[in-house]
Amino acid sequence: xxxxxxxxxxxxxxxxxxxxxxxxxxxxxxxxxxxxxxxxxxxxxxxxxxxxxxxxxxxxxxxxxxxxxxxxxxxxxxxxxxxxxxxxxxxxxxxxxxxxxxxxxxxxxxxxxxx
Amino acid sequence: xxxxxxxxxxxxxxxxxxxxxxxxxxxxxxxxxxxxxxxxxxxxxxxxxxxxxxxxxxxxxxxxxxxxxxxxxxxxxxxxxxxxxxxxxxxxxxxxxxxxxxxxxxxxxxxxxxx
Numbered sequence: 001x002x003x004x005x006x007x008x009x010x011x012x013x014x015x016x017x018x019x020x021x022x023x024x025x026x027x028x029x030x031x032x033x034x035x036x037x038x039x040x041x042x043x044x045x046x047x048x049x050x051x052x053x054x055x056x057x058x059x060x061x062x063x064x065x066x067x068x069x070x071x072x073x074x075x076x077x078x079x080x081x082x083x084x085x086x087x088x089x090x091x092x093x094x095x096x097x098x099x100x101x102x103x104x105x106x107x108x109x110x111x112x113x114x115x
Numbered sequence: 116x117x118x119x120x121x122x123x124x125x126x127x128x129x130x131x132x133x134x135x136x137x138x139x140x141x142x143x144x145x146x147x148x149x150x151x152x153x154x155x156x157x158x159x160x161x162x163x164x165x166x167x168x169x170x171x172x173x174x175x176x177x178x179x180x181x182x183x184x185x186x187x188x189x190x191x192x193x194x195x196x197x198x199x200x201x202x203x204x205x206x207x208x209x210x211x212x213x214x215x216x217x218x219x220x221x222x223x224x225x226x227x228x229x230x
Contacts, residue, residue: 033217042205042220043159056217091158101166103149104218106158
């Protein structure tokens with residue numbers, strides 16, 4: 001069990017640029033979640049996948065955001081035309097939905113800073 | 116709508132003293148409740164969870180929490196705090212009444228430990 005891996009750990013970009021983050025879940029986990037955490041706040045749900053299907057999107061996920069999980073393994077989260085308000089920590093989590101007692105396991109996150 | 120309230124933004128305790136972090140939730144059915152801990156710049160680590168059964172649950176690192184349905188609370192406790200416990204603590208409830216849903220987090224309580 002290598003844990004949930006996120007890349008990059010830090011991303012600094014200029015306003016208006018596009019950025020893409022990657023999440024590699026624990027290998028046998030079929031559910032993958034994305035959360036956003038701004039300074040001084042708890043994480044807020046963005047979206048989740050069951051295998052390759054994106055089953056739910058929060059209202060926080062504006063049309064500048066897109067997430068994919070093409071083969072049901074790793075996932076990417078892309079933000080187009082970044083804005084100052086996108087500065088946050090983006091957290092990925094995964095779990096095995098067939099084990100009802102299993103909680104979500106989180107990665108260390110990608111911290112995005114918009115200049 | 117489901118929500119989680121952590122009334123204390125910041126708590127300071129002396130090393131060796133006892134600790135209690137408060138969490139209140141709003142949820143229509145039996146909640147699935149969690150406590151996570153986050154060190155600076157890191158992801159979230161699960162301390163403990165409550166799904167059903169015994170209302171006093173034991174977690175890692177000597178933490179425990181008690182589910183009180185009548186008070187809609189799930190407070191986290193530790194009898195003797197260590198300097199390494201300094202971190203931010205998040206209480207969360209699972210949406211849709213099961214562990215399968217996304218998590219709704221409180222805003223967190225930052226714990227500082229005095230030597």
